[in-house]
Amino acid sequence: MEPHTGNIFWEIQTALPTGGKPICYIIYADKTRLSSFGMVQGYPVIVRLGNLPSHIRNGQGVGGGCVIGWLPIIKEEAKHKDKSYYADFKRAIWHKAFEFILSPIKGNRNSVLGCMMALTQGCKANFPCNVCLVPLKELYHANETYPLRSSAKAQRVYEEVVKIRGATKRNAYLKTFGLHFIKNTFWEIMHCDVHRALSFDRLHTFNNGLFADHLLEEIKGRILKLGPSFGQEADKLLAAFPSWKDLYHFKQGFMNVSFTDGRKYEALTKQLIFIVHAIFTAAKDHVGLIILRALRIYMELDVYASLTLHTSDSLRDGRARIPILASLIEEYEKAVCDENEAMRRAAINARRTPKETKTKNWNFPKAHSHQHLFDDIEAKGITLNYNTKPNKSMHGSFKESYQRRTNFKNIDEQILRVDDWYNAMAYLRHQINHHDKIKKEFGDDQVAEGETGAEDKDKDELVLASGSADSDEDYTAAASLHGRCGKGGGKLTMAEVEAQAVDNSDFREFRTRLSTHMKKHFESHPEELPSDNGIPAEFAGFECQDQISSYGMVKVNYSSIIDCCFMTDILQCSPNFHSHPCYDFVLLKTDQGPMFAQLVLVFECVVHGTTYPLMLVRPFGEAVGPMTRKDRDLGFYRVRTKIDSKPFIVSIYSVIRGALLIEDVTNQGGWLVKDSFVVDMIGADMFLRMQKLSYVGKATDACCR
Numbered sequence: 001m002e003p004h005t006g007n008i009f010w011e012i013q014t015a016l017p018t019g020g021k022p023i024c025y026i027i028y029a030d031k032t033r034l035s036s037f038g039m040v041q042g043y044p045v046i047v048r049l050g051n052l053p054s055h056i057r058n059g060q061g062v063g064g065g066c067v068i069g070w071l072p073i074i075k076e077e078a079k080h081k082d083k084s085y086y087a088d089f090k091r092a093i094w095h096k097a098f099e100f101i102l103s104p105i106k107g108n109r110n111s112v113l114g115c116m117m118a119l120t121q122g123c124k125a126n127f128p129c130n131v132c133l134v135p136l137k138e139l140y141h142a143n144e145t146y147p148l149r150s151s152a153k154a155q156r157v158y159e160e161v162v163k164i165r166g167a168t169k170r171n172a173y174l175k176t177f178g179l180h181f182i183k184n185t186f187w188e189i190m191h192c193d194v195h196r197a198l199s200f201d202r203l204h205t206f207n208n209g210l211f212a213d214h215l216l217e218e219i220k221g222r223i224l225k226l227g228p229s230f231g232q233e234a235d236k237l238l239a240a241f242p243s244w245k246d247l248y249h250f251k252q253g254f255m256n257v258s259f260t261d262g263r264k265y266e267a268l269t270k271q272l273i274f275i276v277h278a279i280f281t282a283a284k285d286h287v288g289l290i291i292l293r294a295l296r297i298y299m300e301l302d303v304y305a306s307l308t309l310h311t312s313d314s315l316r317d318g319r320a321r322i323p324i325l326a327s328l329i330e331e332y333e334k335a336v337c338d339e340n341e342a343m344r345r346a347a348i349n350a351r352r353t354p355k356e357t358k359t360k361n362w363n364f365p366k367a368h369s370h371q372h373l374f375d376d377i378e379a380k381g382i383t384l385n386y387n388t389k390p391n392k393s394m395h396g397s398f399k400e401s402y403q404r405r406t407n408f409k410n411i412d413e414q415i416l417r418v419d420d421w422y423n424a425m426a427y428l429r430h431q432i433n434h435h436d437k438i439k440k441e442f443g444d445d446q447v448a449e450g451e452t453g454a455e456d457k458d459k460d461e462l463v464l465a466s467g468s469a470d471s472d473e474d475y476t477a478a479a480s481l482h483g484r485c486g487k488g489g490g491k492l493t494m495a496e497v498e499a500q501a502v503d504n505s506d507f508r509e510f511r512t513r514l515s516t517h518m519k520k521h522f523e524s525h526p527e528e529l530p531s532d533n534g535i536p537a538e539f540a541g542f543e544c545q546d547q548i549s550s551y552g553m554v555k556v557n558y559s560s561i562i563d564c565c566f567m568t569d570i571l572q573c574s575p576n577f578h579s580h581p582c583y584d585f586v587l588l589k590t591d592q593g594p595m596f597a598q599l600v601l602v603f604e605c606v607v608h609g610t611t612y613p614l615m616l617v618r619p620f621g622e623a624v625g626p627m628t629r630k631d632r633d634l635g636f637y638r639v640r641t642k643i644d645s646k647p648f649i650v651s652i653y654s655v656i657r658g659a660l661l662i663e664d665v666t667n668q669g670g671w672l673v674k675d676s677f678v679v680d681m682i683g684a685d686m687f688l689r690m691q692k693l694s695y696v697g698k699a700t701d702a703c704c705r
Helices: 007-015 083-102 153-160 165-175 202-226 226-238 261-278 285-306 312-349 371-380 395-405 409-443 444-454 494-502 508-525 630-636 684-691
Strands: 023-029 045-051 066-072 112-113 461-464 479-486 490-495 547-551 553-559 567-578 580-583 585-590 593-607 610-620 638-642 647-653 655-661 662-663 672-679 700-703
Touching: 007 112, 007 371, 066 083, 066 409, 153 165, 202 226, 202 261, 202 285, 202 371, 226 261, 261 285, 261 312, 261 593, 285 312, 285 371, 285 630, 285 684, 312 371, 395 409, 490 494, 494 508, 494 547, 508 593, 508 610, 508 647, 553 593, 567 655, 585 610, 610 638, 655 684
Parallel strands: 023 112
Antiparallel strands: 023 045, 045 066, 461 479, 479 553, 490 547, 547 593, 553 567, 567 580, 585 593, 585 655, 593 610, 610 647, 638 672, 662 672
């Protein structure tokens, strides 16, 4: 969903003269630290062209972000601190600077502009939202809809204020609208409503905002309230969280660590609830369970915000989470007040001086801005179109230029000069690459050379190209998996595999089980056996000296249920992955239905010259029984295996996709079974897939515990 699929783009297109085309500028302006200790700052203005496809627009080099200005930073002076006139002065300077930056497109009637400055009065104003006129005391509530702001309305207010004499009366009038007495430079841009152009940003609003500054801090505070040992336990559990592709691993925990990278907070969001639930039990902290429920709804809301393709159903389901989150925050706020009051009364009854307690105020803009999230998606496309992550990534080059290319004096001009050099070199490289590509496509010598190189394969790589994992099991078909002989892989005889049963009973009677599996397969597919005069040969089974090739890694390729794009899960099946054993999980297609299973051995065997890729897996398909109230409230998908369950052999073509499971350390099922939770937040595909998946052993809806 690119910007041109949104409603605003089409509204502007309709308003333009015949043949007119809208140009969508996405402008980003934010301060960044240039020195290690933050004493030196820069204020770049970066523009991206919304008409380009997202993979070009959000990339680097030609077609990506471009620095179009460097705003002045007004130094803070103690004598002017917290003075309203000084705040107005800084805003006026900002708009004058932007007036110069926007001068090339002023009066251009074919442009729509996204920006980040609407001249509202800030987070403590009576009406702090940049998009609507919600009162300060109603920010996190979602039961009412308030009038939307617009540039036309703000302009009329400004014209009325000009007629008012006296700063006191003027400011009192402006407070009723939450505006400043400054002429907004964006009013001069045709077809631009600055309040509609302001866009929801996941990085600052969710990852670095609502989660990092508020939900996470509340959870940390409640853990520490239970005692230091609980904080240590939380860090220990997080450090032991299983690994997953592109998921940051918090080896040092999180209780005493802060991050400047929003991606780390995004990764922590996906993991936190699966460890803290063991600490916030009903007996230890029932109030903490409420904030965990709110965290779960926030996680779901964040997934809907991250979708790369929306339908009417996904927009409806996402909107439905907003009032739920608001009600849970309200419930938590009331529970904390009741808890503090109970502590105060207990202290008075014990004739002690009550401790001063502060109740968190949840009325702040980032607890409200997501109420406009899905309106933004309908108006401007998916959040990827206006996410600030691509622009934040450009800050690193400014810091490097400051450290290596300046004399630390008059740095603005020097940094921008280096940026111009970079843009020139990027354009030259792009032209050279484009020339080489055309030459390769149309030059006979280059085409022949390309075909020769394509035949040179890595001898250590097993490539099993494939069809759909949902198709019937067929060893002769192409597959969507890849594997590589590495740690945990190599040639093994049947006897050597079974010898491992001394330490791991999963390998007991491996040869017999493999022989039985292959016999059943050939009964269903006799055409795969060689024949003599139309009579198929018999498969008697494997001998002790027969070999298999084991693999330590599997790549699972599948189609996303969101946008049908090609996705890959990298799964480990190795006793030594970064100095630790790692046996990942998969979602399998079985006769009983979809089932979660853990990899024990990934291998291939050869029968009559044909290679068959297989897996030995431990099933997690035991019946869980009725869903507990805690699992329902926290959105947990519980799966179970018996301690003495026997692994079975399946084709790798039965894999639907990879899965991440984490053990339930509370051991709810008892010592004879092992319970785990499916981490559905590893990606939007897994989240949406689990909502509709009826897998083997799934808990029933009846909540009795």
